[in-house]
Amino acid sequence: MQDAVHDLPGDDEPVPMTTTERSVWAYLVAVVLTSGAYLTYLGVQLASTPAHDIEWVVPMLWTLGASVVGSILLTIVGTIVGTVTATIGRAAAGRTEPHAPVVESGTDARDDEIGLRAHRAHIGVLATGFVGALVLAMLDADSFWIGNLLFVVGTAGALVETTTKLRLYRRGF
Secondary structure, three states: OOOHOOOOOOOOOEEEEEHHHHHHHHHHHHHHHHHHHHHHHHHHHHHHHHHHHHHOOOHHHHHHHHHHHHHHHHHHHHHHHHHHHHHHHHHOOOOOOOOOOOOOOOOOOHHHHHHHHHHHHHHHHHHHHHHHHHHHOOOOOOHHHHHHHHHHHHHHHHHHHHHHHHHHHHOOO
């Protein structure tokens, strides 16, 4: 019994990343890369082409699809790397049993609370952006501007949600 208590992580040891947190990191990386590529494409196009002549629908759809697929692939790779790293770390320390869940399935009350707080921040960003899109529609703006404002708002909302979650996972409430 004494050995089991001794194997618990101390206050200064890093806390293993849960599957949920790893998925948040994967989504953040995927959104930053894919949205950055799309917005770079738009910037280059806007430098030489009028907005109403720019093909933006298909590139945006590819961006959204790449974000989803990228997030899934990064989550899988992160889970494999995390599991291998934890196993090697336990073997190097001479432990055969993990001191904390390396791969966690499901969510607990902490995950639910973190998700709720991050969702609230996300909704605030979306509401503000949607008002902007509504104003553009009322002014009969080109669909290019409305669609891309909604894309940017969705990206900003995803960034706010993921960074809020990661901050809460690492620093607490």
